[in-house]
Amino acid sequence: MHPTTGQQLTRCPWLVELPAQKWGCSIYHDRPEDCRHYPVDIPQMVKDQCEMLELKDLSDQVKAQKRLDHLMTESRPPRG
Numbered sequence: 827m828h829p830t831t832g833q834q835l836t837r838c839p840w841l842v843e844l845p846a847q848k849w850g851c852s853i854y855h856d857r858p859e860d861c862r863h864y865p866v867d868i869p870q871m872v873k874d875q876c877e878m879l880e881l882k883d884l885s886d887q888v889k890a891q892k893r894l895d896h897l898m899t900e901s902r903p904p905r906g
């Protein structure tokens with residue numbers, strides 16, 4: 827929700843478009859805890875239709891979760 831107008835936002839106001847049709851967070855180093863911890867697990871990525879998921883992640887979700895936890899070590903504590 828926009829803090830001054832009260833209107834419902836359709837996307838995060840800190841999401842910015844980058845060259846080559848990519849997107850980035852303009853407050854990445856100061857982003858909120860929820861953002862630092864996302865995604866928590868593979869089922870959440872599946873539910874959100876995350877574009878980072880690969881076919882091999884779906885066939886071996888245990889291995890994919892270990893890889894995700896490794897990638898997220900500097901952002902959040904391990905799942906569980």
Ligand code: SF4
Nearest residue numbers: 838840841851857861
């Ligand atoms: S990481 Fe969080 S603050 Fe940054 S663009 Fe995504 S939702 Fe917004």
